[in-house]
Amino acid sequence: MGIFNRQKRKSDPSNAESSVSVQTAEESSHPFTYLSSYTPLYSPDDRLYKSVREGLPIIDSAITKIIRLMGGFEFSCGDKNADEAMKDFFSKINVGGNQQGIQAFVDNFMSQLLTYGSAIGEMVTDGDGFYAIYNAKLSSIEVKRSKNGIDLEFYPGSVGATQPFEHQERI
Template sequence: MGLFTRDKPKSDNGIMIQSERTSSFIPYNFGNDIYEKNLYDGLRFAVPVIDAALCKIVRLTGGYSVICNDGSMQEQLDRFIENVPVGISSKSLQSFTDMFLDSLITYGNAVGEIVIDDSGSQIAGLFNGNVCNLEVRNGSSPFERNFFIRNDNGSEIMLPYPERIIFSALNPPDGQIYGRSVLRGLPALSSILMRIYECIGQNYDRVGNVRYAVTYKPSGDIADRNMAKERAMQIASEWSSGMSGGSVKDFIAVGDVDIKVIGAENQLIDTNIPVRQLLEQLVSKLSIPPFLLGLNWSSTERMSSQQADILTSELEYYRRLITPVIKQVASAFLRLNGCCSEVTVVWDNINLQDEVELADARLKNAQAEEIEIRNAKNKI
């Protein structure tokens, strides 16, 4: 029976972590706070650039293969990695690590579970848990971790099999267990950006859905002034009929009638500069080159190459965080099958550079090495 489940616990003794919880018993400082999680979820929903950047980080991290030192177990290990169930909708260890990494960079923490079958001899599947429902505490030693969940009635339950729990934290502060989200510090900037976009939408509502001011000015004639109210009502009726009929109509009036577009003298505020400044802050925080997000900013070819190098180093960092997760799952599978061999994670190459440039760099390095060898021989 898995520790994580989508169903509601049947009793208080059930050891489960729900994928979604709305209980008011979770205090503000309990684990990775649910309000902070909702804030980051809303941030990705409200700002498409942020969601696109995080999705690209997960995809660009790339694939991998797991090599077992015992060659006789390699085929079974490959079959397990490709077909292990993940939740109720996915399969493969790659799917599990993709969702794990997405949670890690979004919330600063990620948790998963290795679910063992009823016989206790095989891995039934993997499950990505909700970090808001988990609390991690130090054990008897500095390197021991105890995991707790909280039921709807507010009681805490210690998970009896911590070795089945997979937990990672992103950049935890000194002396703390929980990590920090990549989105930390962005809500304030994003709220300003959303306010600007909201104002732009309101301005275009006023400009696109044009409103008119029709003014009737009666002449100095006494009869004309006495009939001013009736004529104004007649003009308003004919104008409304002409504007709402769905077809083009001529408007004919007698006397001094002035028609103006409301707000025609005003100009739309230029928002390019403030919007770009805010987007620059977001992009610098997410470490994604602007051209990968569809932002057409002026960028030289050399600058784009350097940005790709920086992104490569960022992806290598995330790979180092995910590698222990992969090893933990693969090692658990091998141990349950009676194999004590170690595993090695081999990641696919990150190719963000032009193949021609890479080949030219290898050629120049080979030529430089050859020149150094010749110079060394001449000195001898």
């Protein structure tokens, strides 16, 4: 078949050596790859901020320390039974599919907020009602001003998305 035939044919000039590259390889694994194309006046790029956080351990450590120093919080409404019900609900709430508790959501939300300057959370429902809360990637959403000029509308982050998300109140 000739697929694995490594012998060169000298008589055929079209059989010259050529270079081969892997199509799915990463461009660079260096954490500062995106700094070379960064322009301060251009809109912020979350890949840059992620690269800086990954490339400079002191920044990652500082952000993590700030989140830890925030500590936890409690809900209190004055009624002991309601306080216990809220504590139970918020300690068992699903977060992002692999975590549990409102503190996990707040920690992830603050990590996004301190790293990228903004953060997104979404309430996820099922047939029975409220199911989980989810920290979405910033690139998965686009925010536009609504027609009334005051409110905001959330659209899928894909280019050319013309329809807003169906349940705006959950974002």
